[in-house]
Amino acid sequence: GQSLEQPSEVTAVEGAIVQINCTYQTSGFYGLSWYQQHDGGAPTFLSYNALDGLEETGRFSSFLSRSDSYGYLLLQELQMKDSASYFCARRGNTDKLIFGTGTRLQVFP
């Protein structure tokens, strides 16, 4: 199978750090992407991990452990505008993206 599982919702306060986890099935796995989607908006690319380890892009970091079939997105110094849905998406041996179930992040003041 190629499904990805994420927590359905996460809440945090401004300035905090939050981690959104993603577990996936290993069959045909090549890499893991993260996308942000505001209500009614387009998925926006955040990061991609093909190898184990941490990728950092400003306040956002993404981690992958291929041996554990697990990744996470770390958001630091949370801002109100970070309230959105976050999707992990796997890329296999074809180009298509298979999206996870999505995590709705709510940031409170």
Added chain:
Amino acid sequence: EPEVTQTPSHQVTQMGQEVILRCVPISNHLYFYWYRQILGQKVEFLVSFYNNEISEKSEIFDDQFSVERPDGSNFTLKIRSTKLEDSAMYFCASSSGTGHQPQHFGDGTRLSIL
């Protein structure tokens, strides 16, 4: 920053009618995709397109669906005879390459079937 543009933003159609959703991918991109998202659910892959032919399609992409790149800029998705369950947000995406190259998404077309 270049972006993927989609028209219309909202399409309302009677069941059984044909609908064409239009996309203009980023100009130097070579790989094109359609995805859909039913309200409140995850994004689902429909079809990928490269070098003027379909690379891969999902089981959702049945005989009622077709894609076309009629000229050097547009990429269209046609649904021949729409069903109620086709109501969803349809996203077009493009990328400059495969592997680590990200797919960039348009703002989507909300398709409502009555």
